[in-house]
Amino acid sequence: AQKVTQAQTEISVVEKEDVTLDCVYETRDTTYYLFWYKQPPSGELVFLIRRNSFDEQNEISGRYSWNFQKSTSSFNFTITASQVVDSAVYFCALSRYNTDKLIFGTGTRLQVFP
């Protein structure tokens, strides 16, 4: 069975602090895909990143970075120099090969205070 665990329910930081959101996944597949989505108060899920299981290279996009480690089944997300606009619920998700079906974690609510 596939599963995604986001153990951090809520994180509060002050602006400009760095913050890491943890994601641990379970799957027996050799080919799979990992995603991060952001859900601001408006409710719409915003796509952030997609990574396949064969690409363990870390990725950086502006203030966002992702660390994928197959050895620990983790796909963690770091926001550097957080801003108030980063306040949202962040979801990690997993899908299998040849399907768009996403299995979501329970999400981490990030609050960034000025």
Add this chain to the structure above:
Amino acid sequence: KAGVTQTPRYLIKTRGQQVTLSCSPISGHRSVSWYQQTPGQGLQFLFEYFSETQRNKGNFPGRFSGRQFSNSRSEMNVSTLELGDSALYLCASSLGSSGSSYEQYFGPGTRLTVT
């Protein structure tokens, strides 16, 4: 490029009624998926359609059904509504096709309240 659109945005229904929600994917996207989001159960997968065929179905009762049209637009239907069906229903579209799992872009959702 226009994003995923969902109609209606808000809906209030009574127990026992049925409801149809609509989703228009991003132009060129052929895959549409539906998800239900509730505070208690989180985000749960309902269906996945590609080229008018249901490719995957989540663990929901038969009261939940869906379909996809030749222009990739999709509808989902819930019959005999129950209080527990109150949720945010999200539609997502992707390029689809086979051999991968594509990034999905979500619509703003339909907030369904069952009284």
